[in-house]
Structure formats: C-alpha cells, structure tokens
Amino acid sequence: MNELTGLVLKHGVGFVFLNVLLEQLGIPVPAVPTLLVAGALASDGKLPFGKLLAAVLVATVAADTVWFLLGRRYGQKILKTLCKMSLSPDSCVRQTEGLFDTYGLASLLFAKFVPGYSTVAPPLAGAARAPLHRFLLFTAGGALLWSGSALALGVLFHGAIEMALSTLTSLGGGALVLLGGALLLYIAVKWMQRRRFYRVLRMARIRAADLRRLMDEGKAPVIVDVRSNNARARDPRRIPGAIVADILELDDKVSHLLTDQEIVLYCT
Amino acid sequence: MDRGFTLVRPLEGGLDAWEAAGYDIEAERFPLRETGSFP
Numbered sequence: 001m002n003e004l005t006g007l008v009l010k011h012g013v014g015f016v017f018l019n020v021l022l023e024q025l026g027i028p029v030p031a032v033p034t035l036l037v038a039g040a041l042a043s044d045g046k047l048p049f050g051k052l053l054a055a056v057l058v059a060t061v062a063a064d065t066v067w068f069l070l071g072r073r074y075g076q077k078i079l080k081t082l083c084k085m086s087l088s089p090d091s092c093v094r095q096t097e098g099l100f101d102t103y104g105l106a107s108l109l110f111a112k113f114v115p116g117y118s119t120v121a122p123p124l125a126g127a128a129r130a131p132l133h134r135f136l137l138f139t140a141g142g143a144l145l146w147s148g149s150a151l152a153l154g155v156l157f158h159g160a161i162e163m164a165l166s167t168l169t170s171l172g173g174g175a176l177v178l179l180g181g182a183l184l185l186y187i188a189v190k191w192m193q194r195r196r197f198y199r200v201l202r203m204a205r206i207r208a209a210d211l212r213r214l215m216d217e218g219k220a221p222v223i224v225d226v227r228s229n230n231a232r233a234r235d236p237r238r239i240p241g242a243i244v245a246d247i248l249e250l251d252d253k254v255s256h257l258l259t260d261q262e263i264v265l266y267c268t
Numbered sequence: 269m270d271r272g273f274t275l276v277r278p279l280e281g282g283l284d285a286w287e288a289a290g291y292d293i294e295a296e297r298f299p300l301r302e303t304g305s306f307p
Contacts, residue, residue, distance in 0.1 A: 205280040208289045221275075237283050238294045254273070262275040268282035 005165060008037050012047060017055040020147070024063030026119055032150050039154015040161045053151060060112075060143035061136065064122040068135055071126025076234050078123045100124050101228045101246075108138040112146035128230050206264055221262035226250060239266070 008015055016031075016038050023031040035056065042049040070078050099107050099117055111121035125135050154161060214220055223242040225232070232244065245253035254263065279286065287293050 204277055206277040207280045208286045208291065211279060211286075212289070212291055221277075223279075235283070236295045237287065239279075239283070239286055240292050240294050257273075259273050260275065261273065262277075263273055264277055264279055266279040266282045266286075268284070 004033060004037050005041070008034060008041060009046060013051050013055045016052060017059045020056050021059035021063055024060050024119075025066065035147060035150035036154040036157075036161055037165070039151035040158035041154075042151065043155040043158045049151070049155075053147060056147035056151070057140065057143050060147060061140050064108075064139045064143070065136070067119065067122035068126040068130075068132070068139070071123030072129065073126075074123075075127045076231070079120060079127060082120050082123065098228065100128070101230055105130055105134055105138045108135070108142045109145060111142055124230075127234055211264055221264045222254070222257060223264050223266070224250065224254070226265050226267045242266075 016034055019029055019034045020031045022029050038047055038052055039049075041047045042052055067078075099114070100121065105125060107117075108121055108125065112118050122135070122139060125139075211221070211223075220241070223239050225238055225242045225244045226246070227235075228246060232238075238244070243253055257263070281288075283293070
C-alpha cells in the first residue's frame, strides 16, 4: 500500500488536519496530494467526508488568521519578508498587491489557486487593515472552494488516484528520485533567473546619494513613485516632487515627457 | 512605458535607503481602503 494512503488511513482526519495546517502556515509539506487521497478514501467510505471537510476548513482558516494578524501587526514588513523567501521576489510584491488592489478581499476566494498569492494574501489583508469579520468570511469561502475542490477531485477520480499511487509504489525509490530531481531542477532554474535579475538591477540602479547630487545640481530626473495604491496608503512617505503613478497608469502620467528624459522609479 | 524611454533606473534600496541617507521625505496621507471599498 502507498505510504501516504497508509498514513491517512492510520491517523485519519487528524493527519489531514495537521498536514493542511502546517502547509498553510508556510511549511513545505504539500497538502493537495493528501486531500486527493483523503477524498478517494472518503468515497470508499473509509473516512467521514463531512468531518474531513470541517477539519480542513478549520485548519485553513486558523492558519490564514495567524497570517492576517501578523500582517495587521507588522504591516509591510511581513509582506517584504514573505516575498524575499519567494523564488520570484521581483514579481511577488507587484503581483500580489496588484491582485489585492483589483479584487480586494474577494481575491481571498481564489487566492488558494494562485501559486505564491496563497500565503501572501492573508497578511496583505491584515496590513490593509481589513475588518476581521469580513476577512474571516472571505477566507472561509476561499478555503471551502479550495479544500472542496481537492476533496471532490479525490472522490471523482478515486480509481485513477489508486492506480497512480500503485504505479508510484511499484516504481519504488525511482519515482521519488524522478520527482525530487524535477523539483530541484525547477528551483535551480528559478534561482538562476533571480541571480541574473539582481545582477541586471545592480548595474542599472541609481544610489540615493547620486540622485540627491543630481537634484542639487539642478539636473533632477523625473522621479516616479510606482507603488500600488494600497502600498502608498500603508506607507505615505514620498520623495519630494515625485510623480505618483500606479504601474498601470504609468504611460498616461509620463506621456508628456520626451523619450530621452531620465526617469528614476521606486516601488518599495 | 511602452513609448521606449531609454534612461529609466530604479532607486537602489527604495524609500528606505533615501530616508536612511537623511534626505527629505514628504508624508502624504493617501486614503486607506478601510471602509466602503472592501467588497
């Protein structure tokens, strides 16, 4: 029997609860395979579906609430820390804030389906000072959609899941090595992209002292604050004279400038 | 920025670096999305 199936059968709903809670708190123990297996077992009557769904909901909402409260307490710092840990930190802040700016708390309904956004959305809601009761409403809705989908897939495809697990078991250690190798390759590629991006940035950036010197010499470039509206609301500081322009409206805000005009941007 | 600006540079360290160097900062209060705008 597959080890994962054995663990779920042995420890029941408690194992699924713990797996989901740890994953949602940010520990890399993927919960979706467990949910698929649990759904498949529930369809065979080996696990109670109602209790399973309730346990997953409680685990997800509890972890999200911890992140929400951290976001409320530490604000922008927690978001920056989370995005530093991301394999794509350059796009992390902008994408997550862009989604939250566009959809607000409703984005929590689909956050679990967007890689990277899942962990960042709850602290972002906290940092934006969203009301707790509304956060709980939307995050519970999102948790229901996410866990319900995974469990329902397990129920629908229980035959195929059992077959896939049997195949993996028959492949033995080879399958694990293959999966682990693919994961390591993915991380390596992302890491190299990240290093290349930082190298380009290091070459192209302007230091604060150089910008100040240009301003003092009367050669000030056009300075543009391209943070999202919510980021500016959380941190109202601004370099004097900077144009405020969300990245989406940037073209309109600089349309009057000549293309050889020097522009300095800041987004954090 | 689709128009093809040729000289665009990000500020190293962002606002934190600017403020840490002791340069002037304006603080403009932008409206928080605390009420009303959350769906």
